[in-house]
Amino acid sequence: MESTALIKVENLSRYYQNNCAIDDLSFTLNPGEVLGFLGPNGAGKSTTMQIISGNLAPSEGQVSIGGFDIIDSPREAKQLIGYLPEHPPIYHQASVDEYLKYCAQLRRVARSAIAGALEQVKLDCGLSDVGHRLIGNLSKGFQQRVGIAQAIIHNPPVVILDEPTVGLDPIQIREIRKLIKSLGHERSVILSTHILPEVQAICDRVQIIRAGKLVYNAPIEALDQGNEQAFTIALKNPPDIEDLRKISLVDTVEPVDSNHFHVFFSAESPAETIVQQSVRNQWGLYEMVPRKASLEDLFIELTHDHEADKR
Amino acid sequence: MILTIARYEIRSMFLSPLPWIILAVVQILLGYIFLAQVDSFFILQPRLLGLENTPGVTDLVIAPLFQLAAIILLMIMPLVTMRSIAEEKRNRTLTLLISSPLNMSDIVLGKFLGLLLFVLILVSLLMLMPLSLYAGTELDTGKLFSIYISMLLLLSSFAAIGLYLSSLTENQTIAAVSTFGALLMLWIIDWAGESINGGQSVISYLSLLQHQQKMMEGVFDSSDVAYYLLIIVGFLVLTIRQLDRERLL
Numbered sequence: 163m164e165s166t167a168l169i170k171v172e173n174l175s176r177y178y179q180n181n182c183a184i185d186d187l188s189f190t191l192n193p194g195e196v197l198g199f200l201g202p203n204g205a206g207k208s209t210t211m212q213i214i215s216g217n218l219a220p221s222e223g224q225v226s227i228g229g230f231d232i233i234d235s236p237r238e239a240k241q242l243i244g245y246l247p248e249h250p251p252i253y254h255q256a257s258v259d260e261y262l263k264y265c266a267q268l269r270r271v272a273r274s275a276i277a278g279a280l281e282q283v284k285l286d287c288g289l290s291d292v293g294h295r296l297i298g299n300l301s302k303g304f305q306q307r308v309g310i311a312q313a314i315i316h317n318p319p320v321v322i323l324d325e326p327t328v329g330l331d332p333i334q335i336r337e338i339r340k341l342i343k344s345l346g347h348e349r350s351v352i353l354s355t356h357i358l359p360e361v362q363a364i365c366d367r368v369q370i371i372r373a374g375k376l377v378y379n380a381p382i383e384a385l386d387q388g389n390e391q392a393f394t395i396a397l398k399n400p401p402d403i404e405d406l407r408k409i410s411l412v413d414t415v416e417p418v419d420s421n422h423f424h425v426f427f428s429a430e431s432p433a434e435t436i437v438q439q440s441v442r443n444q445w446g447l448y449e450m451v452p453r454k455a456s457l458e459d460l461f462i463e464l465t466h467d468h469e470a471d472k473r
Numbered sequence: 474m475i476l477t478i479a480r481y482e483i484r485s486m487f488l489s490p491l492p493w494i495i496l497a498v499v500q501i502l503l504g505y506i507f508l509a510q511v512d513s514f515f516i517l518q519p520r521l522l523g524l525e526n527t528p529g530v531t532d533l534v535i536a537p538l539f540q541l542a543a544i545i546l547l548m549i550m551p552l553v554t555m556r557s558i559a560e561e562k563r564n565r566t567l568t569l570l571i572s573s574p575l576n577m578s579d580i581v582l583g584k585f586l587g588l589l590l591f592v593l594i595l596v597s598l599l600m601l602m603p604l605s606l607y608a609g610t611e612l613d614t615g616k617l618f619s620i621y622i623s624m625l626l627l628l629s630s631f632a633a634i635g636l637y638l639s640s641l642t643e644n645q646t647i648a649a650v651s652t653f654g655a656l657l658m659l660w661i662i663d664w665a666g667e668s669i670n671g672g673q674s675v676i677s678y679l680s681l682l683q684h685q686q687k688m689m690e691g692v693f694d695s696s697d698v699a700y701y702l703l704i705i706v707g708f709l710v711l712t713i714r715q716l717d718r719e720r721l722l
Contacts, residue, residue, distance in 0.1 A: 178722075215572045219720040241574040251569035255488045267477045268573040312569065 168193050168242075168320055168350050169214065174223035176209055176374075183209045185374035187223070191320065196346040198365030198382075199354040200457075202465050206374040207354040208248055211324050214352070215245035227320060241270065244318040248325055250309025254298030258289055261297055262311055269316035279315055287311040287341060303334035310341065314349075321345055322352045327360060339364055358457045368457065372465045391452075392426045394418065395436065398446025409435055422449075474575060478583025482557070483590045491556075492591060495549055500598060503542055507602045510534045531613040535603045536689045539620050542599060543627055543682060547660060550628060551652035553591060554635025555645045557584050558712075562643040571720075581636070581712045588632040596624045616691040623688035626701040630681060631656055633708035640715045656681070 167190035176184040184206045191197055201207050212218040214225050216232050216239065225232045230239035253261055262283065266276045284290045287307045292300060297308055306326060313321055326342065327335045343364045345351055355361060361368055362382065370378035398421070400406075406415045406423060411432035416424045425432065433450065440447035486492050514533050521528075561567040570580045600621055606612060634655055639648040663680035677683055681704075684697040 215568075217568055217571050217720065237574045237576065240572060243572065245568070245572040247565065247568045247572075249565045249568075251564075251566040253485060253566060254564075255485060264477070264481050265569065265573075268474070268570065268575065270474075270574060 166193075167191060168228055169352070170224075170226045171210075171214070172224045172226075174210070174213065174225065175221050176206070176213060176218065177221045183374055184213075184220075187371070187374065187376055189369060189376060189379060191350050191352060193319070193350055194346070194348075195367060196342070196351045196353065196365045198361035198368045199352055199371070200356065200358070200361060200368060200461060201354075201371040202356065205371050205465070207371065208324055210371070211245070211322050211352065211354060212247070215243055215247075215322055216240055217245075217247070241316075242319050244313030244316065244321045246309045246313040246321075246323045246326060248328075250305055251312070252297050252305055252308055255296065257294055257296055258284075258300075258308055259293045261308065262315055265312045266315050269318075271316050279317070283311045283315045286314070286344070288337065303330045303338075306330060306334075306338065307341075310338070314345065318349065320350045320352070324354050325356075326353065327355065327357065335360075358461060362457055370461060370464050377464045378460065391428065391431070392424055393433070393450060393452040394422060394424050395447060395451075396422050396449035397440065398448060399444060401443060401445055409439060411435060474579050475583045475586060478570070478575075478580065479586035479590065482584055482587025486553075486556075486587065486591060492553065495553060496595060496598060499542075499545060499549060499595065502545060503538065503599060504602065506541055507534070507538050510538055511606075529613060530606060530610055531603075531616045532690075534606070535612075535617065535620060538603070539599075539624060540685075540689060543624070543685060544660075546595075546628060547631065547656045548653065550631040551635055551649040551656065554588060554632055554639055554652060555649035556639070557588065557636055558640040558716075559642050559645045559648045563645070571716075577713050577716050581640075581709055581716065585633065585636055585709055588636065589629060592625060592628040592632060596621065596628065599624070613691070619688050619691050619693050622693075623685045623697075626688075626698065627681065627685050630701050630704040630708075633705040633712075634659075637708040637712045637715065640712045 169191035171187060171189050174184055174187040175182070187206075187210065199207050199210070209218065213220050214227070214232065216236050219233065227239040228242045230242070232239045256264070259280065262280055263276060266279055271279050284293060287310055289304070289307055289311060292304060297305060300308070306329075310323065310326060313323070323342065327338050330338060339360060342351060342353060346364070346366070353361075353365065365382055367381050368378065369376060400421060400423070403415055403417060403423070406412065406425070409432055411427055411430050413426045413428055415426070418424060425436070436450075437447060439445070511534055514530065517533065558567070561570070571577075600617075603612065603617060631652075635648070635652040638652045638655060639645075641651075642648050659679065659681040661680075663677035663683050678700075684700050687694055688697060
């Protein structure tokens with residue numbers, strides 16, 4: 163059963179009583195890839211991750227990790243994963259060092275290698291200064307880091323992170339992102355989140371799931387290509403919309419309200435021309451915001467519309 | 474791997490004040506009972522002098538002491554076992570063990586071994602009291618040993634039952650109350666047996682304390698040992714199955 167993919171999920175379904183959480187889901191994770199797992203609340207992200215990590219049994223379908231089936235040979239499969247669940251599984255009464263050492267032992271890190279692994283992981287996660295403190299006394303951000311440290315201490319080829327940045331302050335979020343990105347150099351990462359810029363910032367590939375079904379799966383570059391570029395301008399004394407459309411380099415203009423317009427262009431940015439025209443004709447330009455061809459649009463289109471349609 | 478879990482288990486147990494309090498309270502209660510027993514032995518002693526084949530200190534002081542200890546611990550063991558799995562479920566730390574490369578049996582055996590260590594500490598501390606009598610008199614070492622083993626077996630089966638009931642719930646109080654109920658039931662179940670058939674029915678055979686009785690008297694019957702081992706193994710298997718089953722819910 164040799165396969166190039168590190169994780170292979172085939173026709174995975176999962177029911178809670180009669181409630182279907184995951185419906186016939188299939189995907190793969192390649193070595194060295196950071197996969198962003200997106201979806202609205204209750205779409206089945208966490209359930210999928212719990213199944214991959216062996217915390218839940220699938221109702222149907224298979225999950226194999228590095229060729230080992232998670233049900234048939236769980237020990238071999240679990241040895242290859244580091245998993246950070248939604249709630250970090252930390253013991254509040256233990257100190258960081260104690261806890262991480264225990265984790266290393268549980269993951270069968272060789273006795274002689276434990277001290278080294280502990281130092282390395284503390285360095286990677288910025289925990290070097292808090293080794294002796296009790297986990298329960300640490301702030302949420304540090305607890306989250308301990309959670310991540312716990313997932314990577316045995317140097318697994320796959321790291322599964324379930325909403326790792328939830329509840330953190332912006333600086334901590336940035337640090338955690340940096341950490342995840344550095345993880346991606348050597349390992350494969352599955353990252354679930356509903357913070358979209360996060361995915362754009364760190365992932366190589368995006369998957370969107372809705373109501374247990376995979377609705378989008380593409381490399382992150384595909385998002386940038388193919389989409390037109392645009393920005394939104396605001397004018398105090400807007401001219402006729404046709405005048406705006408005539409500006410060179412502009413493909414088309416769509417009015418948002420009486421003052422705001424979306425300006426679309428494909429090759430070069432017409433920003434400079436627009437500013438010059440505005441000054442010359444006294445349009446009173448007071449805002450110019452580039453619109454990122456965004457994951458957000460895609461996300462909303464894929465996950466929201468259908469629900470509205472149903473009603 | 475089992476040992477790793479057991480070691481962590483006993484260490485984290487002693488990080489909370491509960492086991493210290495339990496050890497202290499049990500020690501104080503039984504210390505008082507022990508003194509009372511020794512006292513009454515002094516009153517009895519002159520009357521026993523003339524008789525032949527009289528019961529000794531081991532029978533009159535130590536056996537009753539540990540019979541009472543068994544009953545006190547029946548009420549206290551649920552407090553020791555209640556947290557072992559329920560707390561991990563409540564704090565969602567069980568995920569750590571489940572997503573580590575371990576078998577479910579490793580986890581359960583590790584937890585049980587942790588409890589066993591506590592039981593060992595508890596019983597050994599209690600054993601110090603009768604051992605102190607060596608200073609003034611001769612004891613029946615064989616009987617003493619039999620009592621020691623019987624206490625270990627009894628408390629281990631309490632622990633196995635408590636572990637199973639702790640795996641059924643997230644709530645420690647529920648785990649404690651149901652364990653207490655189950656242990657009490659297994660103690661008093663032979664009352665019915667006695668009234669029906671003069672003591673030798675199937676029901677009375679189920680009684681946990683019944684089997685200890687003979688060992689307390691120094692009769693080391695392998696069927697009694699087998700009974701306790703069966704209870705322990707049975708409830709451990711149930712616990713493993715329960716944790717496995719939960720992944721399917």
